[in-house]
Amino acid sequence: MTIVQATLDDVIEITEVNKVLDIGWRLVSKFYSQEWVGEQVSNGRIYIKRRQEDVAGAVCLSIEWGIHRCYIDSIAVRTSFQRQGIGRELVEFAKKYAQNHGCVKMWVATMLKYGVLEFYQKCGFTMADEGIQAENTEGANCRLSIDFPEQKS
Numbered sequence: 001m002t003i004v005q006a007t008l009d010d011v012i013e014i015t016e017v018n019k020v021l022d023i024g025w026r027l028v029s030k031f032y033s034q035e036w037v038g039e040q041v042s043n044g045r046i047y048i049k050r051r052q053e054d055v056a057g058a059v060c061l062s063i064e065w066g067i068h069r070c071y072i073d074s075i076a077v078r079t080s081f082q083r084q085g086i087g088r089e090l091v092e093f094a095k096k097y098a099q100n101h102g103c104v105k106m107w108v109a110t111m112l113k114y115g116v117l118e119f120y121q122k123c124g125f126t127m128a129d130e131g132i133q134a135e136n137t138e139g140a141n142c143r144l145s146i147d148f149p150e151q152k153s
């Protein structure tokens with residue numbers, strides 16, 4: 001099934017899926033709050049992949065219009081559907097979405113505690129020059145990005 005824009009009917013299920021982002025840190029708890037998910041869905045920023053009737057994965061995308069960059073605010077795949085290619089599919093969708101919106105770069109920031117650097121690297125991201133950053137008391141994080149070739153008009 002293809003990846004589609006989420007609707008308000010999906011908010012509860014996306015909130016449930018995004019609970020895989022819970023690493024016990026207050027900093028990331030918004031990602032699995034209905035309020036935040038509802039706001040992002042209302043703004044048309046969340047895209048979902050279904051397996052049968054279930055939401056199997058969700059990605060939240062933001063475009064920084066002035067600087068032509070797109071960032072992945074959150075990406076999550078339901079535990080029972082992980083390691084089946086859904087995360088990569090969501091990233092491939094995000095790349096196309098970014099390029100279709102004229103972006104020259106896509107980036108993501110991840111806490112090392114998630115242990116997903118390799119996932120992003122397998123999806124084509126490279127670590128930003130500044131490398132791994134120590135961030136506040138909750139742990140280290142890292143920015144990864146992908147540059148897109150400039151599109152000829």
Ligand SMILES: CC(C)(COP(=O)(O)OP(=O)(O)OC[C@H]1O[C@@H](n2cnc3c(N)ncnc32)[C@H](O)[C@@H]1OP(=O)(O)O)[C@@H](O)C(=O)NCCC(=O)NCCS
Binds near residue numbers: 020081110115
């Ligand atoms: C990270 C996440 C989105 C990946 O989704 P997924 O559907 O499991 O990933 P895929 O099956 O598409 O994996 C693509 C490739 O990355 C690899 N990969 C996936 N997760 C990985 C991990 N944690 N560590 C190392 N490699 C990983 C897969 O083995 C696969 O490699 P292959 O192409 O050589 O077979 C998912 O595991 C998840 O929701 N994790 C919890 C939330 C999270 O950490 N989100 C990111 C926070 S920044």
